[in-house]
Amino acid sequence: MIPTPDMLPDPSGPNSPHWQSALRGELVVQRCVHCGALRFPAAPLCAACNRTGHDWQAVRPTGRIRSWCRFHRGYFPGAKEQLPYTVLLVELDDGLCLYSNPAEEYPLGTQPAIGQAVSAVFQKVSDNIALVRFAPLPPA
């Protein structure tokens, strides 16, 4: 699924460092400068210690599929022609959750395996946005 411009974020918004890093193939999230708790998407306050002040920290681009669903309904006008598409809920090894897509769409009739280990793949979808998608890792 290739998002249309109306679905894309403002690359200069609060998540700007995340999007800039994704273009370079790196996954960064906010880290509280006081207690070190990670948070994402960007938030003005740490939910762990309630203080402000953060930097952006690279995290491991690996995790596991916690769940999935496949959209057969086009809630976004621009995605209507691209149905169905799959959305993953990925829990990173460093603890945060992300919604994402499979780097390669699953064939119809097959579905993502919950618990599957995955690794980030950075896919450029516009001049200034690369999405953080995930591909299965081969068994260790």
Place this chain on the structure above:
Amino acid sequence: MNTEATLRSKAVVAGLGCTPFGVFPEEDAYTLGAQALGLALADAGMARSEIDALIVVRIPDYQRFSQLYGIDPGIAFALAAQGRMSGLAMELGASIVASGAARNVAIVYGNDGRSTGARYGGLADRYSGEGATHWFPYGMTSPGAAHAMMYAAHSHQYGTSPLALANIAVTFREHAALNPAAVFRKPITIEDHQSSRFIAEPFRLYDYCQINDGGVALILARAERARDLPHRPVYVRGVEVATRLSGSQFPPADYWHAPMRQAARSIYAMAGLGPDDMDGLMIYDNFSATVLFALEGFGYCAPGESGPWVCDGNLSLRGRYPANTHGGHLSESYMQGFGHLAEAVRQIRGDAGDRQIPGAHNIHYLCAAAICSSVIFSDSP
């Protein structure tokens, strides 16, 4: 909140009013709420001047509603237009009555979502909060998709079958067929469910609630007033809320079991009743699978066992725990829990017609959501 023992049967449902449910483009949330309130006042034998507290839900502005209705309640406020508010409104209403801050509390719900084209997904979606927009480029949106993910995880963890979802949809439709006010009354089969189109797979069309226009109003009064009421009194025997709002950007890994267990412990202690004492259930069914999570969270079956438990027929009018005898959100109308509260009152009063649960003394409303809520209605204090 921790209200153990303090709210037990301090309030009774003195009046109930429901508009028809359907498509009413000439109405809006205010006029639908006003119609329902008029019916509830007549039902209670009360004058509008007796309303000393007003809680409006989904009706955007308490001030405009009070202007339209010509009332000056001592307390007036609006709750957000979210389904998780129905149980919370009951807790606030019962608390206001119990505290003595007001004698009669009108809870007024109005929903014009069908005619105004309310959409639960797409660029305006904020189900998981303001951060939701971050996930739009990945195509993620809608409460339905978040619940579909919860069901997919439940199915993976416990082997829960889509036939359990089908059973819920078919059972509630059977009940709706007995409810003249239900919008969808044509019976469906397990096969109809299983062959209906996917929306957010693994959810199919019949796993989704039915958005319609309508209004519901309940008037809560002090329990001392019970014997003066024109109807059999319906006590708010217990009411409890527990939230899982922190971290609610993503679906909870425990299907909200922890906050539901917290609310369950408290409400069963407050009411002096447990699951064995219930004659019927009203279960928040924005989606079919939400019913499974609620049954486990409030202790009707063990975590993971809800699928087989439902397939055993427990929720049918002929089963142990007749549930959503009005048809629920899946078949009567998506009134964000207020149709369920209304049906609980009708069941206790013995006013449920062809779908009456014989000997309905205690009816339990349960809602699994970021705000988990629970109300026990009873014919005895």
